[in-house]
Amino acid sequence: MSADAYPKVGHFKTVEAFRAHLSELGVSLPCDDKVLSAAEHSSLAKTIKVDDFTIGNRWCVQPMEGWDGTPNGEPTEHTLRRWRNFGRSGAKLIWGGEAFAVQGDGRANPNQVGIVDNDYNRAEKSAASLLNSLYEGHREIGEKTDDLLVGLQLTHSGRFCRPRSKTKLEPRILYHHPLLDKKFHIAADDHSVLITDDQIHLLIDDYVRAAKIAHKVGYRFVDVKHCHGYLGHEFLSARVRPGQYGGSLENRTRFAHQIIRGIQSECPGMMIGVRFSAFDFPPFRPDPTGGHSGRLGPGLPEEFTSCLPYLYGFGCNPNNPLQIDLSEPIAFVHMLERWGVKLINVTCGSPYYNPHIQRPAIFPPSDGYQPPEDPLVGVARQMDVTRKVKLACPRSLVVGSGYTYLQEYLPNVAQAAVAQNWVDSVGLGRLILSYWDLPHDLINGKSYQSKRLCRTFSDCTTAPRNGLRSGCYPLDDYYKTFEDAAPLKKIKSGKA
Secondary structure, eight states: OOGGGSOOGGGOOSHHHHHHHHHHHTOOOOOOSSOOOTTTTOGGGOOEEETTEEESSSEEEOOBOOSOSOTTSOOOHHHHHHHHHHHHTOOSEEOOSBEEESSGGGOSSTTOOBOOTTOHHHHHHHHHHHHHHHHHHHHHTTOOSTTOEEEEEEEOOGGGOOSSOSSOOOOOBSSOOHHHHHHTTOOTTOGGGBOOHHHHHHHHHHHHHHHHHHHHHTOSEEEEOBOTTSHHHHHHTOTTOOSTTSSSHHHHTHHHHHHHHHHHHHSTTOEEEEEEESOOOOOEEEOTTTOOTTOOOBEEEOOOGGGOSOOSOSSEETTEEEEEOOHHHHHHHHHHHHTTOOEEEEEOSOTTTOHHHHSOOSSOOTTSOBOSSOHHHHHHHHHHHHHHHHHHOTTSEEEEOOOGGGGGGHHHHHHHHHHTTSOSEEEEOTHHHHOTTHHHHHHTTOOOOGGGSOOOOOHHHHHHHTTOOOSOTTTOHHHHTSTTHHHHHHHHHTOO
16 A cells, blocks of 8 residues: 555544544554653653663663764764754663664665774774763753763674675675575575674674773663664574574574673673564565555565575564564563663664564655555554563563654653553654654653654655665755755655
8 A cells, every 4th residue: 555545643633533543453552641741740751770870761762873974984063963962852861872883894884883994093082972962962951961871882784784885785694595685686605795603703802892992981881783684683583594603592692692791791880782673574575566656566575485484584483474473582581681681672673674564654765665554553563562572571671662653642652651561761763863852842841843743754764775864854954955955855756
């Protein structure tokens, strides 16, 4: 179906009408009648402790990737502005802020911030400047910083590395995936793209070095990223890989365990988080018969029956990979708890091959497909999975994802989700690009600014998919007049 097949969230003028639509969809979401401020004892304004640190409220800014650093991995004025806005959000948990590459060849694009050419001094200055910009923004709105928990997300892009060209993949993979190899043009007999165990050992050292940089400049935690199809996520599904990093769940989590153990040894007192895709589906593609008026068709799963049992996913049923199976994801969180990790961030899937489950949106990115379901179904799916993880792992501080598409009703649902213990902290991603001070407004009893709510036009994804810098081009005045705005408009109109 096309985007206009589903009613937009703004169409529902009352909470009752919104709830009625959810009921028609057959999904259940907690949703409060009234949004409260801190003075009215909102659940979103309550503190929460992790170890001996008290986080000032229940809002979290999710990590992002702006494609706007320099070729040597340093932030630009655009990167620093985004981080200053993270601070201005009023959220007291900043989960990683940026996807920070632990090595140059592991970047998702040649302008990703991180460690390039083993220049650790430059990487240290880069990490410090990001953190300082965030603290400046937080102080600008009159907030103290001693209850602000800021981390840095450490990443290697694995199958989706583009370290030298924005248009050329230079994949580094753990195993050959019959569907993803075909989708991203990787030859099934190309062994040069496979990462060896010896290379994994060196990469683990790179993660620990990056964590030492973050620790030195003042980040309170690092995120060992295991989501969205990147390398950490691929480890979790590496059943067909031989050796110590494949096969059993113990082997598939060995990479995470060795990084965590190394960080704990080298950075005493530093907290560690893991953002992971708790479930996955096979890759989707546009239905070639379903588009009209130049639009992409609705999403269809790639034919996977020839791949059964499906040994290439994590958190899905091997006999039907379109069904969620949380037995291994929950076992993984229990492992993390035993290893001393208390910060867990739940997300799902990948923006590269099944974006509708990971980023529910009414308008697809340029390389995507029309939504195959009402995006609210995708929101409910993610929230329900997060609820189940929290229920099974009550000792962890659990952050939820996928809230942006709720738009006008995001505050009502988020407040109820925290109050009913579905989640400990509500994560906001692309919404922060257009309306970074939403948490601050709500906590202080101000009405939200509906004109700044993200409407999921997907420009922030379409831009980097076409080699441009990511930002909110429709709603942020900074990007409306940005030099990348004109070429993005041509791409969207089909004239580029």
